[in-house]
Amino acid sequence: MNKLYPQNWVKNYSDMLLRFALLRTNNIEQAKDLVQETFLAGLRNVETFKGDISEKNWLFLILKNKIIDHYRKKASSLIVEIDVLLEKSTDYFDEAGHWKESAFPKEWGVNYDDTVEKEEFYEILNKCMQKLSELIRIVFTMKYLDEKESEEICKELAISSSNYWVIIHRAKLQMRKCLEKNWISI
Amino acid sequence: MIFKNTMITCESATQFISQKEEHRLSVSRRIKLFIHLAICKFCRLFEMQNRFLIHHIKHASTTASLSEFEKEALQNKINSELKK
Numbered sequence: 001m002n003k004l005y006p007q008n009w010v011k012n013y014s015d016m017l018l019r020f021a022l023l024r025t026n027n028i029e030q031a032k033d034l035v036q037e038t039f040l041a042g043l044r045n046v047e048t049f050k051g052d053i054s055e056k057n058w059l060f061l062i063l064k065n066k067i068i069d070h071y072r073k074k075a076s077s078l079i080v081e082i083d084v085l086l087e088k089s090t091d092y093f094d095e096a097g098h099w100k101e102s103a104f105p106k107e108w109g110v111n112y113d114d115t116v117e118k119e120e121f122y123e124i125l126n127k128c129m130q131k132l133s134e135l136i137r138i139v140f141t142m143k144y145l146d147e148k149e150s151e152e153i154c155k156e157l158a159i160s161s162s163n164y165w166v167i168i169h170r171a172k173l174q175m176r177k178c179l180e181k182n183w184i185s186i
Numbered sequence: 187m188i189f190k191n192t193m194i195t196c197e198s199a200t201q202f203i204s205q206k207e208e209h210r211l212s213v214s215r216r217i218k219l220f221i222h223l224a225i226c227k228f229c230r231l232f233e234m235q236n237r238f239l240i241h242h243i244k245h246a247s248t249t250a251s252l253s254e255f256e257k258e259a260l261q262n263k264i265n266s267e268l269k270k
Contacts, residue, residue, distance in 0.1 A: 006264050006268055007261075007264070007265065007268070009261070009264060010252075010257050010260050010261040010264065011257070011261070014251075014252050014257060014260065015250075015251045015252065018250055018251065018252060019247065019248050019249075019250055019251075022248050022250050023246060023247070023248055028250060031250070032252070032256070035252075035260075036260060036263070039260065039263075039264055040263075040264075040267065043264065043267050043268065092197075093195070093196060093197040096195065097195025097196060097197040097198060098195060098196050098197075099196045099228045099229075104228055105228050105231040105232050105235060106231070107231065108235065108238075110238075112234040112235065112237065112238045115241070115242070115245075116242060121242070122242075122245065122246055122247060125242060125243065125246050126246055126247075126248065129243075129246065144240055144243045144244065145243060145244065145246065147244075150208060150210075165201065165204065165205065168204050169200065169201050169204055172200075172204060172236050172239070173200065175239055176232065176235050176236060176239060179235075179239065180235075
């Protein structure tokens with residue numbers, strides 16, 4: 001049977017919760033607020049803790065719910081971005097739908113089936129994610145960091161499935177380009 | 187005529203790649219994508235690099251942490267709530 005020890009929460013969990021929140025919000029102050037809200041919500045709900053999951057997993061569940069609430073609020077105000085996204089595919093493709101010469105994918109000279117161990121690669125990956133505009137970053141994060149189904153993402157953010165595909169397409173084009181530019185050139 | 191109907195643009199091909207990854211691509215589209223990838227090296231690269239990207243994104247991490255001062259303040263807040 002698991003128990004809660006709120007007097008040790010900060011020492012034991014604050015950094016891992018903060019990192020989890022930061023990767024998903026891209027804003028350190030926001031991430032700090034989410035960690036604090038998580039602890040305070042935990043305190044208010046101690047009686048709901050049945051001890052069937054670990055203290056750590058229970059706190060992460062609270063944080064994940066807080067992040068979803070945060071995403072929902074953001075998404076409803078960002079949905080106007082969609083029209084801009086639709087126009088912008090001209091960055092990559094010409095009128096005939098072919099790759100523009102400036103956007104031709106280049107050979108990276110890596111084995112695409114290998115896993116990269118280098119820390120700097122992950123820093124660049126992070127930076128590229130941060131450069132995505134907010135709505136794109138949220139959808140991309142939900143899909144690939146949290147591995148949610150697209151239906152769930154559409155439902156949670158109240159976006160249509162066609163918007164989802166536009167956003168995911170845009171995210172991949174931009175991430176691929178950003179990695180190529182910043183990592184391969186090292 | 188067959189030729190015209192089977193050809194898709196790179197823009198469509200890259201969209202199909204995303205849909206294929208989520209198993210949302212119809213058989214006819216899968217065939218069109220297969221043919222496109224056979225003749226277009228840029229979209230082949232896009233597909234491989236996209237897979238590579240998705241594989242690695244799960245391991246994204248940060249090293250951020252709260253300062254000792256922030257930790258103390260936060261724990262004090264929790265302690266005072268506990269006393270209530």
